[in-house]
Amino acid sequence: MTQFFLSRAAGDDDSYAIRFFQDLSARVRAISGVDGEVGFVESADNDSRSPWSAPVRNALAGCQAFVALCSxxxxxxxxxGREWWIFADRLERYAKQTGQHPPAxxxxxxxxxxGMDGAPGEGGEAVRQLIRLRSHRPRYxxxxxxxxxxxxxxxxxxxIPSASPNFDPENVPSAFDYAGMESTIQTPSAKELAEGATQQVHFIVAAGTRAExxxxxxDTRFYGDRGQDWAxxxxxxxxxxxxxxxTLAAERLxxxxxxxxDDLPARLDQARRNNEIVVLLVDAWITKLAAYRRILAxxxxxxxxxxxxxxxxxxxxxxxxRHSGELRAGLAQTFPHNLARGDQLVRIEIDSPESFEIDLVSALEEAQNRIFSRGRVFRRPVQDAPAARPILQGP
Structure with a gap:
C-alpha cells in the first residue's frame, strides 16, 4: 500500500524534490516500522506532458496521504491540479461516508x-531553502x-477509499481551474495594485502549428499541434x-x-478597461504567413x-x-509603429532563455508602472465572496 503520494511540479528544482521525497520516505519507515517503499513520486525526468503511467494511476488511486510541494x-x-482534485475527491467521499475529516x-x-499564503513550511520558510542550507538542518x-x-x-x-478502478486522470478537472469564477472576481484598481494586490497578465502566442x-x-521541431506549443x-x-x-510571472506574483x-482585439479592450497587462509572444517566422501577418498588423x-x-x-x-535579416525585416513590416516608437515594451531578437527572462520581467515591471501612473481607477462594487477554493492544510 502506498502511504503517501508526493505531488510536485516538474522542473521545480527536481533534484531537491527527489531528495525531499527520499528523506520523508525514510522518516515514515522509521516511525511506522514498515520496510520497503512507503511513498510515490514521479521520476525527475518526467514532465507535465508525460503520459499517466500505470504506477502513477495506481499510486493516486490508493495512497492514504497526499503531500503537495506548493509553489x-x-x-x-x-x-x-488534477492530482490534487483526484485525492480531494477521495477525501470528500470518505467524509460523506464516515463524517470524519482526516488531515490527509x-x-x-x-x-x-x-505569495503562497496558507501553505507553510516549518516556521513559514520554504522547504527548498531549508533543504539547501546546512544551518537549517534542525528545522528541516x-x-x-x-x-x-x-x-x-x-x-x-x-x-481513504480508492478511486474507481477505471478512473482516467485525463478526464478529471484541475482543482486550480477558477475559470467558472471569473464573473465574481473583480480586477484590482490602480490604487489597490500599488498597495500590493496581484496584477493580471494575458499572454498571447503569435506562432503557428507544426503543419502551418x-x-x-x-525545421519544425519547435512547434506542436497548437500555436501555444511553440518551444x-x-x-x-x-x-x-x-x-x-x-512561471516567471507567477514567481513575481x-x-x-x-x-x-484570434481574441486579441477583444482582450486588448478588456485590458485597457480593467488595468491589465497584455504580453504578445511573437515568432518572427509567423510574419511569413499572410493570415497571421494581417492580425498582427x-x-x-x-x-x-x-x-x-x-x-x-x-x-x-x-x-x-541564417534567415535573421529577412525575419527582422518581416517584424519591421508587421510592427512599423511599435518599432518606430522605440518603446521599452517592444523587444525583438531575444536570443536565449536568460535574455528572455530579463526582458519579460523588465517588460512586466514597466507595464505595471505605466498602469500605476496612467491606469483607470475605479471602485470595486460590493459583492458576495467568491466560491471556495482548495484549502491548504499544513503539518
Whole structure:
C-alpha cells in the first residue's frame, strides 16, 4: 500500500524534490516500522506532458496521504491540479461516508515566499531553502518528523477509499481551474495594485502549428499541434515558451492566463478597461504567413501603453540565424509603429532563455508602472465572496 503520494511540479528544482521525497520516505519507515517503499513520486525526468503511467494511476488511486510541494509553478500546473482534485475527491467521499475529516492532504511551502499564503513550511520558510542550507538542518529534520508522523497516524486511523478502478486522470478537472469564477472576481484598481494586490497578465502566442510552419521553414521541431506549443528555445528550454513565461510571472506574483490570438482585439479592450497587462509572444517566422501577418498588423495600428511585444530568436537555431535579416525585416513590416516608437515594451531578437527572462520581467515591471501612473481607477462594487477554493492544510 502506498502511504503517501508526493505531488510536485516538474522542473521545480527536481533534484531537491527527489531528495525531499527520499528523506520523508525514510522518516515514515522509521516511525511506522514498515520496510520497503512507503511513498510515490514521479521520476525527475518526467514532465507535465508525460503520459499517466500505470504506477502513477495506481499510486493516486490508493495512497492514504497526499503531500503537495506548493509553489507558483505548482499552481500553474494542470497535471498537479488534477492530482490534487483526484485525492480531494477521495477525501470528500470518505467524509460523506464516515463524517470524519482526516488531515490527509498536506501542503508544504516549496518556494514562493509571502505569495503562497496558507501553505507553510516549518516556521513559514520554504522547504527548498531549508533543504539547501546546512544551518537549517534542525528545522528541516523537525519538519520531516512532523510530516511523517501525520502520514503514519492517518494511515493507522483512516482508510481513504480508492478511486474507481477505471478512473482516467485525463478526464478529471484541475482543482486550480477558477475559470467558472471569473464573473465574481473583480480586477484590482490602480490604487489597490500599488498597495500590493496581484496584477493580471494575458499572454498571447503569435506562432503557428507544426503543419502551418512546415510551409515556410524546414525545421519544425519547435512547434506542436497548437500555436501555444511553440518551444522557442528548444533544446535549452524544452517546454512551451508561454508555460515558462507564466512561471516567471507567477514567481513575481502576477496572475496570468493564455488566450488565443484570434481574441486579441477583444482582450486588448478588456485590458485597457480593467488595468491589465497584455504580453504578445511573437515568432518572427509567423510574419511569413499572410493570415497571421494581417492580425498582427491590425494590432500595430493601435496604441496600447501596457502591451508588451517580445520576439524571441533562438541563437542556437541555425535556420533562424541564417534567415535573421529577412525575419527582422518581416517584424519591421508587421510592427512599423511599435518599432518606430522605440518603446521599452517592444523587444525583438531575444536570443536565449536568460535574455528572455530579463526582458519579460523588465517588460512586466514597466507595464505595471505605466498602469500605476496612467491606469483607470475605479471602485470595486460590493459583492458576495467568491466560491471556495482548495484549502491548504499544513503539518
Amino acid at each position: 507558483p509553478r505548482y499552481f500553474l500546473s494542470e497535471r498537479c 492532504l498536506l501542503s508544504v511551502l516549496w518556494s514562493g515566499g509571502s 529534520e523537525a519538519l520531516l518528523t512532523t510530516l511523517a508522523t501525520q502520514i503514519v497516524r492517518t494511515v493507522e486511523e483512516h482508510r 510552419m512546415g510551409a515556410v521553414r524546414d 522557442a528555445y528548444r533544446p535549452a528550454l524544452s517546454g512551451p515558451l508561454v508555460a515558462h513565461a507564466r 502576477f496572475r496570468s492566463d493564455v488566450i488565443d490570438l 491590425e494590432f500595430d495600428d493601435r496604441t496600447d501603453s501596457s502591451v508588451a511585444v517580445l520576439a524571441p530568436a533562438n541563437g542556437t537555431d541555425a535556420e533562424t540565424v
